[in-house]
Structure formats: structure tokens, C-alpha cells
Amino acid sequence: MKDKLKAWADIKDTYNDRIILGNGASIAIHDQFEYPSIFKKACDSKHITSEIEGIFNHFETNNFEQILQLLLYANIVNRYLEIKDSETSAKYQDVKNSLIQTIKDIHPEYSHIEENIICKVGEFLAKFNNVINLNYDLLVYWSILKYNNNSNNYFKDCFLDDKPFTSINTFLRRPYGKNKKAVLVLYPHGNLFIAYNPFTNEVSKIHADPDVHMLNTITDAWGNGESMKSLIPVFVSEGTSPQKLNRIKSNAYLSAAYNEISTKTDNLTIYGWSCNSNDQHILEAIKNSSPKRIAVSVLNKDNWRSNIEYFRSKLPRDVIEIDFFNAQSQGCWIY
Incomplete structure (x- = not known):
């Protein structure tokens, strides 16, 4: 089979249900995220x-x-x-x-990210029904807040007001107001704004004003806020796949977010995710979702053909069609 690296514009109309974002998506926005391990x-x-x-x-x-x-x-x-x-x-x-x-x-400050980049991310993600963000950083969170300010809560992160997380239910999937649809954004590996109370097993959201000081507001709350002393940051950014899966299963929110990956989908887009062995649990969930078509981003470098072979070896073999597209093609992510 002769593979071809396609342009996103040529396949975008057939990929609109679910997207998985990996660390490469964050690196595309700022190279400070190009690190091997937080630890x-x-x-x-x-x-x-x-x-x-x-x-x-x-x-x-x-x-x-x-x-x-x-x-x-x-x-x-x-x-x-x-x-x-x-x-x-x-x-x-x-x-x-x-x-x-x-x-x-x-993590770069909000002011270090060009505003048009934040807007492009929101516009790109709005085309999908579900966003699965495997990154802990605030880049997607900033983008959906920016988009929601202009589009009447188009994106939903499954946290209602100041209440702890309960479930991903039918109500959350309903469009808000006059919107034509609702896009659910989930973080199965946790995120900087998500907090866990080990005494009550509640998972909640740290609220911060959507302005340039959001990163400092959240990190200061973890480090200094009296009410945060018993709360634990929800991150699953390290370890083997079994270790990550054990942490996910021990947390109600992470479990619900992870289980969403296993729900049936007609089409799946993967952007900036390397499908490494320490994320084998994500690959298993993808297999359980039985997608008919998968689109995978690939950097257009000298080794793009070998990268395609690598992805083919990782993805489910029973997928009817796999499209590989240029990660930097026009209309895709921030491009």
C-alpha cells in the first residue's frame, strides 16, 4: 500500500466526531512543553x-x-x-x-501566547463533538473559554458551576441556548484546573477569571490557598500504562472521562499524540470504540513514511480506513 500524506482540508468533512490531543499539540503552540518528564x-x-x-x-x-x-x-x-x-x-x-x-x-503565561493562536484552537475544536485532551496544561482550557465568551457556552467541560463532578449525562450533551450542538471536553489524564478531595472523593474545578492571570491564580491556589490544603492536583502525567490506568480508575472524574474514549464512534482524529506504550490504555479504549475511520497527524519531515508505518502498527487492525495528514496543513489546529 502506497501511503500519502494528505492535507487536512481534503479529509476534514469526514472527521467531526471525536478528537484526541497529545503533547505534540501543546508543543506546536509553545516549545516549552517539549520535555521528557515533569518529575x-x-x-x-x-x-x-x-x-x-x-x-x-x-x-x-x-x-x-x-x-x-x-x-x-x-x-x-x-x-x-x-x-x-x-x-x-x-x-x-x-x-x-x-x-x-x-x-x-x-508553562508559558497567557500573555506569551498570541491571541489569534488561542482563537484558532477554539475554532478547530468546535468542529468536533468530543475533545479528549491528554495534556495537563491550560492551552485548551484557555481556548474554550475564549470561544465560549463569543459563542454562548458552546464547549462544556462537565463541571457545573461550583458543584463537584457527578457524571457525564444526557443533560450535558444538550446544546445551551440557541447553539446547534454542545462539544464535550474531557481530560482523562487530569488537568491543572482539576482538584481532588481525598476525604470526600469529590472532584471539582478551580475557578479563575478568564484573563491573563489565570495560570498564576490556579497555581497560587494550589500552593497558598487555605481551602486547598487537603486537595490534591489531578495529574496522571507519569508512569507506565498500568500505573496510569490504576490512577484513572481510582478517580471518579478520570474514570468517566476515560470511559468516554471507549464509547462507539464513527470517526476519530488523533492530533499530536505519539501512541507510546505508556499510553497503551488509551489505545485499548480506542479499539473498544470501534471507529470506522481514523485520521492521524504526522509531521511532514524526511521520516514521515516510517512514522506512518509506526502508527499503523499501533492502531486497531480492523479500522476500515486510516488517513494520515500533514500536522501543519492549512486549517488544522493552529495552522
Whole structure:
């Protein structure tokens, strides 16, 4: 079979249901997201002490959420047993602060992103019915807020006002007002604005005004807000696929978002996602969704043919049609 790298304009009319966004989508907007690991960045930047690094190594994980939860539960048990303990709460704050500081180092400010780029992302995503964002950053969140300001809540992130997440139900899929449809945006690996309360098992959204200070507002809330002390950032950005899936299944929101990938779809678009083995759980969910057609973005470089062969080896073999398109072709993402 002779493969061809197509233009997005030539196939866009047949791909409008579900899109999965990977780290390549964020890198296309800003190269600060081109990093191997948040944990490695934290260690390299000395935000994590050797003592804290030892805790991660002991539990054989790079997952911040897991370590935060373990430290919090350790502190609760010690207090119940009336064991004097100031170390676990201090280490809890140290781990949380190191995560936030590392994200601030990596994540560009809103003012560093051209406004027309934010607008293009919203316009591109509005063509789909469901957006599955595997990235923790705020780029898509900024874009849908910008788009909603002009389009009467076209996008829905499944968090209603100030209420904790409950479910992805029929009501959420209904268009708001005079809109012709509603686009659901889900984050099965978590996101910077999502918070988890381990005492109540509630997952909620950190509210911030949609302005240029949103990143600082959210990260400051994690690090400094009194009401946030018992809350844990919801990130599943590290670890093997089984480790990631275990974290997803332990969280009601992440589970619901992940299960949406498995629901039946006629067509699926993949943009900026490398289909690595540490995301095998996502590939399994795609297989369960039985898409008839899949469109995959590929950078138009010298090795694009070998990249196509790689993607073919990763994707379900029973898909009727797979289209590979130039990731930088006109009308696609930010181009």
C-alpha cells in the first residue's frame, strides 16, 4: 500500500466526531512543553530534594498525585494514633509546591501566547463533538473559554458551576441556548484546573477569571490557598500504562472521562499524540470504540513514511480506513 500524506482540508468533512490531543499539540503552540518528564524537570531544577526524591524511588513511581495521597493518608493515620507528626504534612506541602513550581517553569503565561493562536484552537475544536485532551496544561482550557465568551457556552467541560463532578449525562450533551450542538471536553489524564478531595472523593474545578492571570491564580491556589490544603492536583502525567490506568480508575472524574474514549464512534482524529506504550490504555479504549475511520497527524519531515508505518502498527487492525495528514496543513489546529 502506497501511503500519502494528505492535507487536512481534503479529509476534514469526514472527521467531526471525536478528537484526541497529545503533547505534540501543546508543543506546536509553545516549545516549552517539549520535555521528557515533569518529575525529571523537577529534579533537574532542584525543586525536589534528595529526601523527597527518595520517597518517589521507594514507591517506584514518578506520579506526584500518588505521593501526595500517600503522605496525606500517612498524616491522617498518625494523628488518629496520636503519634506526633509534623514531617508528613511538611513533606506533603513540599511535594505539592515542587509540582506547582515545576509547572510554572514549564508553562508559558497567557500573555506569551498570541491571541489569534488561542482563537484558532477554539475554532478547530468546535468542529468536533468530543475533545479528549491528554495534556495537563491550560492551552485548551484557555481556548474554550475564549470561544465560549463569543459563542454562548458552546464547549462544556462537565463541571457545573461550583458543584463537584457527578457524571457525564444526557443533560450535558444538550446544546445551551440557541447553539446547534454542545462539544464535550474531557481530560482523562487530569488537568491543572482539576482538584481532588481525598476525604470526600469529590472532584471539582478551580475557578479563575478568564484573563491573563489565570495560570498564576490556579497555581497560587494550589500552593497558598487555605481551602486547598487537603486537595490534591489531578495529574496522571507519569508512569507506565498500568500505573496510569490504576490512577484513572481510582478517580471518579478520570474514570468517566476515560470511559468516554471507549464509547462507539464513527470517526476519530488523533492530533499530536505519539501512541507510546505508556499510553497503551488509551489505545485499548480506542479499539473498544470501534471507529470506522481514523485520521492521524504526522509531521511532514524526511521520516514521515516510517512514522506512518509506526502508527499503523499501533492502531486497531480492523479500522476500515486510516488517513494520515500533514500536522501543519492549512486549517488544522493552529495552522
